[in-house]
Amino acid sequence: MIRHFWLLSVSVVAFSAFACELRAAEPAVAAEPTPVLREWEQLKYGLFIHFGMSTFVVDEYGRKPAKSTDYAPTDLDVNQWAETAKQAGMKYMVLTVKHCYGHALWPSTHSDFTVATSGNKTDVVKQFVEACRTHDLKPGFYYLLGWDSWHMPKMTPEQYEKFVHDQVTELLTQYGPITVLWFDIPWDMGRDMRGALARLYAHCKSLQPDCLVMLNQGFVDGSFVEKRIPSYFGKNLTETPEAIWPKDLNNGERVVPPPAGHNPRIAFEGKTYYIPNEVCDSIGQRRWFWGEDDDVRPARQMFELHSQSVGRGSNFLLNAWPDKTGQIPPETVKRLLEIRQLIDHPERVRDSLLVGRPATASNVYHGEIAKWGPDRAIDMDITLDAGTRWATDEEVKTAWLEVDLGGPKTFNRATLSEFLDRVRAFKLEVPDGRGGWKAVHRGSTIGGPGIDVTFDPVTADRIRLAITDSTGGPTIWDFAIYPADGE
Incomplete structure (x- = not known):
């Protein structure tokens, strides 16, 4: 008992000295x-x-x-x-x-x-x-x-x-x-x-x-x-x-x-x-x-x-x-x-043709466009911050995001990344000249790390990301397109 008391006393004294120093x-x-x-x-x-x-x-x-x-x-x-x-x-x-x-x-x-x-x-x-x-x-x-x-x-x-x-x-x-x-x-x-x-x-x-x-x-x-x-x-x-x-x-x-x-x-x-x-x-x-x-x-x-x-x-x-x-x-x-x-x-590094351009979408999470609108996916703010992505309602399985390029632009490359890895099929589309859309690229998953895709050069004044299959509401971190070489 005396030995235990001595050890306790030493510990108290040591800690008291430490506390005084602090x-x-x-x-x-x-x-x-x-x-x-x-x-x-x-x-x-x-x-x-x-x-x-x-x-x-x-x-x-x-x-x-x-x-x-x-x-x-x-x-x-x-x-x-x-x-x-x-x-x-x-x-x-x-x-x-x-x-x-x-x-x-x-x-x-x-x-x-x-x-x-x-x-x-x-x-x-x-x-x-x-x-x-x-x-x-x-x-x-x-x-x-x-x-x-x-x-x-x-x-x-x-x-x-x-x-x-x-x-x-x-x-x-x-x-x-x-x-x-x-x-x-x-x-x-x-x-x-x-x-x-x-x-x-x-x-x-x-x-x-x-x-x-x-x-x-x-x-x-x-x-x-x-x-x-x-x-x-x-x-x-x-x-x-x-x-x-x-x-x-x-x-x-x-x-x-x-x-x-x-x-x-x-x-x-x-x-x-x-x-x-x-x-x-x-x-x-x-x-x-x-x-x-x-x-x-x-x-x-x-x-x-x-x-x-x-x-x-x-x-x-x-x-x-x-x-x-x-x-x-x-x-x-x-x-x-x-x-x-x-x-x-x-x-x-080529600048995305989408930055600052008007964007619309088929659906926005809870209608909160200022927070989750389509412009949040094309702003090239790539920090992993929940406020820099286009999000859709949870029950949505198909959706589209359309960007007005402000006139004819020629491009042949796109990058995309998503949150939650839900997309299972998507298309990149441009106007077909008859009031509809035609696909310039088809893909399956996008994923969090993102993808970088190329296709034959195309000239268009609008582009659409059409998500045709998703396990839940798609939410896109980033969507960018880049001009073809020489443009």
């Missing part, structure tokens, strides 16, 4: 651009690597049972990730060192749920940083704060905060200089969320002053400091939102900056700070982690996302997932290189 923390976010921030802004394009337990359990949110040994890459090649990033024209990489399962990709001494107890004991973090340095890429770590399904249910918010600090200490003292620490779900740190984030920021800066701190705000454009209701392991603890603050970098998860561009001078609580922005998105249609039923999105979509991010003053962090072997699949590598070709040679 209360003394003071954030110091830059009011003007620093050399470190300027260097980060010049990186512009990076590779996001989602890899870990979720790759093997095929669940991104830690809901399925998992054992440490479930993580077992069969042919891990971290150098291949870096080679791919370099060939794709990227300047930095960010690796998910801990995600929703709480499984660490390094042998952390503060947890029993790490690569050290897994089916492949490689210190992935160590190899990742070494590969980055070999290929002249800046290394960054993604670290999940909230929704940690392994550790949070076993700890109080105070204990979990200390655990986070202990793991961050390992990451920032054992692997050399790190460019960015990318924290996800920051609002899930307990009732004292704001205080916890301030203490975490100060802790990171005490270990590596030049390591930039990113707090993910979610699906916003990065132009402000968002507020969220503090929670712990997904359970709201108050009714009063708190600011996700402090941080060096803002982000937009699958949301690009406004057309005027990102303004890094952000006002917050009576002061103005210099906070650059980053847009992150995934090359996969459905997931951040690899899954057999996911597909890579078209190169043109990713090029547009890059253009709308970098061209509007933000960095662009594009996610590509290694599979269960531990390597990025060949088709994904191929797509990344295709994207680079478009970035390096934008003159090869």
Whole structure:
């Protein structure tokens, strides 16, 4: 009993000392651009690597049972990730060192749920940083704060905060200089969320002053400091939102900056700070982690996302997932290189003839034309945002979308992508000169990743996408047509 009391006393004293250290923390976010921030802004394009337990359990949110040994890459090649990033024209990489399962990709001494107890004991973090340095890429770590399904249910918010600090200490003292620490779900740190984030920021800066701190705000454009209701392991603890603050970098998860561009001078609580922005998105249609039923999105979509991010003053962090072997699949590598070709040679990208043209449709979801009208499918806004698609009522099985081209245009190529993968047959039609329509292309499925089709050049003043069979109300992300060569 005396021994147990002594251990408890030591634990209380240790935690009290930690708490005193935390209360003394003071954030110091830059009011003007620093050399470190300027260097980060010049990186512009990076590779996001989602890899870990979720790759093997095929669940991104830690809901399925998992054992440490479930993580077992069969042919891990971290150098291949870096080679791919370099060939794709990227300047930095960010690796998910801990995600929703709480499984660490390094042998952390503060947890029993790490690569050290897994089916492949490689210190992935160590190899990742070494590969980055070999290929002249800046290394960054993604670290999940909230929704940690392994550790949070076993700890109080105070204990979990200390655990986070202990793991961050390992990451920032054992692997050399790190460019960015990318924290996800920051609002899930307990009732004292704001205080916890301030203490975490100060802790990171005490270990590596030049390591930039990113707090993910979610699906916003990065132009402000968002507020969220503090929670712990997904359970709201108050009714009063708190600011996700402090941080060096803002982000937009699958949301690009406004057309005027990102303004890094952000006002917050009576002061103005210099906070650059980053847009992150995934090359996969459905997931951040690899899954057999996911597909890579078209190169043109990713090029547009890059253009709308970098061209509007933000960095662009594009996610590509290694599979269960531990390597990025060949088709994904191929797509990344295709994207680079478009970035390096934008003159090869032809503008869609449909942008800005009047469009009509046979049906619009609940009649809400402003939100789900046909113009939402032809605007070339390719972010995965529910407001940028043409949607129809659930019971609809056939539908059409027609666009007035404003006069005769000659074209021979179209791209399409859809949400929910419902289309089973469609036609591209032009007027037949007798008051009807004739098909210039017939197809079956469209799918989320989209399709790129060519046909004999045709001249017309209108075009119609006619969906002739669908398992439910069709909903189209994007519809574009392109002029024939020489036009």
